[in-house]
Amino acid sequence: MPRSSRTVRLTLPLVAASLLVGGGLSALALGQGSAEATAGAGRADVAAEPSDDFNGDGYGDLVVGASDGTVSGKTEAGYVAVTYGAKNGLDPARKKIISRSTSGVPGAATAKEHFGSAFTKGDLDRDGYADLVIGVGGRGADAGSVILWGSRSGLTGGTKIAAYGRTPTAGDFDGDGTTDLALFAGAPTYGDDGVAQQARLWKGPIARTGKPAKTLDFMDRSQWDRGSDQRPDPTCADPDRECENGPRSLSGPVTPEAVGDLNGDGYDDIAMGRYAGDGEWGWGLLYGSPTGFKHERAYGASGALAIGDLNGDGYDDLVRGDSDYPDYKSRVYVTYGSADGLKEPAQKFDQKTPGVPGAEEEGDNFGRSVAVGDVTGDGYADVAVGAVGEDVGTVTAAGSVVLLRGSADGVTGAGAQVFHQNTAGVPGVAEKDDLFGSATALLDVTGDGHADLAASAVLENARAGAVWSLRGTATGLTATGSVAFGPKDVGAPNTNARFGERLR
Numbered sequence: 001m002p003r004s005s006r007t008v009r010l011t012l013p014l015v016a017a018s019l020l021v022g023g024g025l026s027a028l029a030l031g032q033g034s035a036e037a038t039a040g041a042g043r044a045d046v047a048a049e050p051s052d053d054f055n056g057d058g059y060g061d062l063v064v065g066a067s068d069g070t071v072s073g074k075t076e077a078g079y080v081a082v083t084y085g086a087k088n089g090l091d092p093a094r095k096k097i098i099s100r101s102t103s104g105v106p107g108a109a110t111a112k113e114h115f116g117s118a119f120t121k122g123d124l125d126r127d128g129y130a131d132l133v134i135g136v137g138g139r140g141a142d143a144g145s146v147i148l149w150g151s152r153s154g155l156t157g158g159t160k161i162a163a164y165g166r167t168p169t170a171g172d173f174d175g176d177g178t179t180d181l182a183l184f185a186g187a188p189t190y191g192d193d194g195v196a197q198q199a200r201l202w203k204g205p206i207a208r209t210g211k212p213a214k215t216l217d218f219m220d221r222s223q224w225d226r227g228s229d230q231r232p233d234p235t236c237a238d239p240d241r242e243c244e245n246g247p248r249s250l251s252g253p254v255t256p257e258a259v260g261d262l263n264g265d266g267y268d269d270i271a272m273g274r275y276a277g278d279g280e281w282g283w284g285l286l287y288g289s290p291t292g293f294k295h296e297r298a299y300g301a302s303g304a305l306a307i308g309d310l311n312g313d314g315y316d317d318l319v320r321g322d323s324d325y326p327d328y329k330s331r332v333y334v335t336y337g338s339a340d341g342l343k344e345p346a347q348k349f350d351q352k353t354p355g356v357p358g359a360e361e362e363g364d365n366f367g368r369s370v371a372v373g374d375v376t377g378d379g380y381a382d383v384a385v386g387a388v389g390e391d392v393g394t395v396t397a398a399g400s401v402v403l404l405r406g407s408a409d410g411v412t413g414a415g416a417q418v419f420h421q422n423t424a425g426v427p428g429v430a431e432k433d434d435l436f437g438s439a440t441a442l443l444d445v446t447g448d449g450h451a452d453l454a455a456s457a458v459l460e461n462a463r464a465g466a467v468w469s470l471r472g473t474a475t476g477l478t479a480t481g482s483v484a485f486g487p488k489d490v491g492a493p494n495t496n497a498r499f500g501e502r503l504r
Contacts, residue, residue, distance in 0.1 A: 059085030065502035085445030122170030141186025197252025220292030260307030260316035308372030321367025355413030373442025373451030380406030386437025399436030425479030456500025465499030
């Protein structure tokens, strides 16, 4: 029998927040220090996913990436901002800003390292608090990742993971009930073919010293899928050898985007972007197993990826945004999970689909971002789709977010909703090239059992960026009580930060 879906559902509870007036954020009266979160009473009454809860109070916490932010005078050194959930919503005053200049975090702020370009959540040490693993981008990938540890007072400390900094990814990949880490080293993206990318699979639990219970072979050569487009190197019998397609490496580079159990076998799988050669990217899958990943062939056309159980059958499903489609009109594809993995053909959604708001136009970029979570609390995950190039009235590329409903029959256009900065109740005003919907997340930060929408506009306020939160209800998303905040509201670096380029 397939296990129940473990889709990340963070509801964003937001309290008194800054308003976007004329496109600008009015600053909250925040203290200069980083206000840590403390666990609240009544945990049994709230329903956030434990993997999203850093301080154990029962409310999901939102992580915002700003890897272009200037830190300690270093341009594009990068940082992340964590805002802690609560019954009344996210309060930017209850936050923690994390960078290489944060006390306890290993390393020093370095220009163009892009700290915070990737991050992942999970309870690594089995203490009941979710932990945060932060990676770095581009040239900085060899600098490694950093683990921040959850506690009653929020995230604390910092443990270095050397060398493997590209896209750390948490999940129960061997099915033993503990959280594991898939780690990836940096790899160039040029050339006609992929290159050998070093990877490690750390079996949980992981000690606060940064030592895993065991290091598993990343690839299980005995379980490679029939018909795979790659085969293991037969000369790579030694698990410590660094050779292409061997137990400790794979043909890369890859960029993991989403985790879930697509075939209901009890092992988490990874959906990832994957370099296809000749300057092109596609996507692919790594299926989990007790002894390492089974590698599935690569697919064409890269795009944003998200995983969750959209039809309530116990198998997670895959959502892929295809915003780089050659006609620039773009679409979203939904492929449903089964005991045999993903079932083709995929279901296609665009702005011509009955019930989906908006008119399909060149440059809408419908599907630039996608997120999955159960907004209505009916047991079926829903899909948030960012359309960053959407015109709002006469305002070019202001951007919007569309919510598509899940059901027993899968995703449907019926009852779809659209939100942008000119929607009544949403803070701010739609402006040219804000790119509202740059990133999206669906998570339950209020603990009421409804996933709330977090959406960003990375070019808001001269590329400072900003994040919005809209509440989930039994009837869908509502703009009532929605809030927005930017770097200044959380006391973080503002200039060209692109705050919200990644949300989780």
